[in-house]
Amino acid sequence: MIVNETLKIIKQRRSIRSFKDEQIKEEELQAVLEAGLYAPNAGGQAWHFTVIQDTELLNKLNIAAKEAAKHHGLGHLKELGIDETFNCLYGAPTLVIVSGNEQSPIPLDADCAAATQNLLLAAESIGLGSCWIFFVLLAFYSSQGPELRKELKIPEGYKPYYSAVFGYKKDTIIYVPDRKPDLITYIR
Template structure:
């Protein structure tokens, strides 16, 4: 099997849900963001990255997301929204929101997803833990949604599509689990 550093990082990357309180270094966040900027896209780079490292704002986002979840029809999400112990950001010191221009001429979800994946791979490659988070997006459906958009200075016409948290890993990452069989079909 062919292997190199890039393939090794891809195979060892795991979602981290336990972080140290220590903030990641500025040069680390810059390297992660630069990787996001170099993601494949439809040529218009119609994304925007919002980096939140303010503890009070992170907690506000967590609480707003839980309020949004409490109003969902999905029982599992409602239960998490009502769980006083649950922190959707896993107490990570950094959150990055990847937003996309809603007027872009191609489906932006794919471009923003590619950028988010680059953020995660870059983090792993430099020893920073990361986790792709959906739940926090529920904050924008809460009563605080408009206020949060303003406080986060999200550009007008941009929609938050994806988020990920970043920080130093507090847990030892276990062995890589085997991938499911029969996920590939060759037609030659």
């Protein structure tokens, strides 16, 4: 089996949900963001990254997302919205929202997903913890959604597609489960 540093990082990356109370360094943030900018895309790099490190704004997003979840049709999301101890950002000091230009002639969800994956892999490669977060995007469907878009300076015509949190891992030992069997079919 071929092994190199890139394949090792891909295999060891895990969703981290427990972070130290310390902001990541600016050079680490810039390295992660630059990796996101180099993601494959169908043309035009029609994405925009919004970086939030302001604690009050992170709390506001968590509260707005939980409020929207309380009115969501999926029971699991509703339960999390009601849970006073749940923080959808897991206490991470940095959140990156990946938005796509809705005027783009091609579907952007794949491009934004590729950019998000690059952010996550870059974070792992420099020792940061990360977690791809859907829940916080519910904030944009809350009554505060339009106000939040303005406050976060998300460009007009851009839709938040994905988000991820970043920080220093609280735990150093991460369980790596075996991959499920029979996920690949070969036709040769």
